[in-house]
Amino acid sequence: MNREDMSRLDDYRLNEAGPLENDLVDELADGAMDREDFIRRATVLGLSMSVIGAALGAYGSSPAFAAPASIAQVGGRLRLGCTPPPEGKLDPHLYVNTGQQVTGSVTGEFLVHATRSLALLPELALSWKPNARATVWTYKLRPGVKFQNGQPFTADDVVATFKRLTDPKSGSQALSAFKGVLSPSGVRKINNLTVQFRLDGPNASFPYLTSSTTYQAILLPADYKVGTFEKTPQTTGAFRLVGYTPGVGAKYERNPGWWGGKASLDGVDATYFSEDSAIVSALLGNQIDLINQINVVTGRALLNSPRVKIFPARGAPHRQICMRVDAKNELKDPRVRRAIALTLDRPGIVKTLFNNLGQPGNDSPFAPVYPSTDKSVPQRKKDIPAARALMAAAGVPNGFEATLTTERVQEIPDYAVLVQNACREIGVKLNLKIETDSAYYGKAQPGQS
Structure with a gap:
């Protein structure tokens, strides 16, 4: 000690x-x-x-954070490969897919930065502190920050950004994350460099919602006009978005007025790829330097290449297949859904889809990395007899036929095939309908997707 x-x-x-x-x-x-x-x-x-x-x-542990081993080389341009391409507008509060997230995060910044281990570090907020019940969080903002259009960054911009994110009328795609946690009226300016969030109830994990894990929460000027993100540089980040062609790519230049000093790179050139095989070939062919993600099934050549560096991260990303339960079909019965869950060989799925570079899920989006995850819940395992008993109790002992609609993103189509095959053991015939992001989500409103 x-x-x-x-x-x-x-x-x-x-x-x-x-x-x-x-x-x-x-x-x-x-x-x-x-x-x-x-x-x-x-x-x-x-x-x-x-x-x-x-x-x-x-208490006898090593230092919290080690110093970097070396200083990065200064200059040059990064050739970034991004898959899939952005779908829809680039307004941050409307982001629904990875392409939008990557395009925005190169130029945008958040109040808080989440590391690969989900530790939270100051970005545009210098500090944050809860009251005793974690119902009120007070954030102190970084002074001297300017937007790329020259405007100073103040509490007014934070208030406007989070009111937009929590307003049901704005079309915010972060609304489900904030629902029941933060209402528009709960975002308040204390002074130019202090913001207070008065929550709907206690929430000890609230800073995650203000961090880069909520990728729609890029800070924008209070007078931001929807539809102008790709036309006018107006974020606070190290790089200015100076060119954007839908489906093709984006171009960024160093922001000379960045609060963090001179960025190591002169700029970033992003190229969009619709097919995983194309982005893998581009990386192996030295046409790009970095890609945002890989599909393990189509990217095995990268895993086996000595010239490629993979950066694994212990986090919360997961693959899921959604089943409609708001219509008159067998899936509306929770016993049927539990039966389907019991047909899955989870370790086998992790091995087949992810080359064992993952963990079996337990039918919850709360990954083990989160302190709030209840680790006492037993891991669900394949159990066909129990699944058949649930099917019988639900009145469909011989199974049924249904259409399973999902999206063409990463390993999800292959995952859907594995689920389809597993369901055959309990007599369920699933007809797969695989759609693009834009077709699957539509306008991201009930009845329009």
Whole structure:
């Protein structure tokens, strides 16, 4: 135990910390969580790097963050490959697909940056702190930041951005994430560099919703006009979007007024690819330098190439197939849906689709990486007898026929085929209908997709 770190930590706990922060440090001291979990949860609560380092030092762990091994080379342009291409408009609050996310994130910034391990670091917010019940979160903003059009970044811009994200009339694609958590009236300006979020109820994970994990939450000027994102550089990031051709690519130049100083690159040239095989060939053929993601099934050549560096991330991305339960069909019965879930060989799916570079899911979008995940829930396994019993209880012992509609993104079509084959064991015949993103989501409104 380091005495200096302990003294610094004691001072923080006595004079600054609230009950949430003190409970967190107690869990670390008791050995109830490991170093990675502590860092992730501490950054969510807004503990400073010095306090995190003191806590880890006091209880025998290594430093929280290591210094970089080397300085990146300055200059040159990055050739970025992106799949799939953006679908629809580039207005951040309307983002629904990965192409839009990548295109916006090169130029846009968030209040908080989420690392690959889902620790949260300051970006346009310097700090964030909850009240004792985690119903009110106060954010201190970074001073001296300007938008690429020269306007200063202030609390007014944060308020306008989050009111847009939480307004049901705006078409916001982040609305489902904020529903029941934050209402438009809960976003308030305290002063030019302080914003307060008054939540609909307690939420200890709220900073994630203001981070890069909510990819629609790019900060924009208060007077932002919908439909102008690709026409006028107006974000705060290191690169300005200066050219965009739908389905083809985007061009970015270094932002000379970036608050973070001079960016390492002169610019970024993004090329869009509709087919996984094409982006794999382009990377192997040295036509591009970096791609945003790979489909393991079509990208095995990359996994086996000594010239390609794969950056794995422990996170929450997952593949899912949605079944309509709002119509008169057998899938409306939860027993039928549970029966289908029990036909799946989850380890086999992970091996086939992801070359074992993943974890079996448990029918929940809450990945193990999140502290809020209930890890006591038993892992669901393949159980055909139990599945058949559920089918009989639902009144369809001999199965049924249905259409399963899903999207042509990453491994999802191959996943749908595996589900289709698995369902045959309980007499369910699924006819697959695979659609593009734009056809599948439509206007992302009930009855229009």
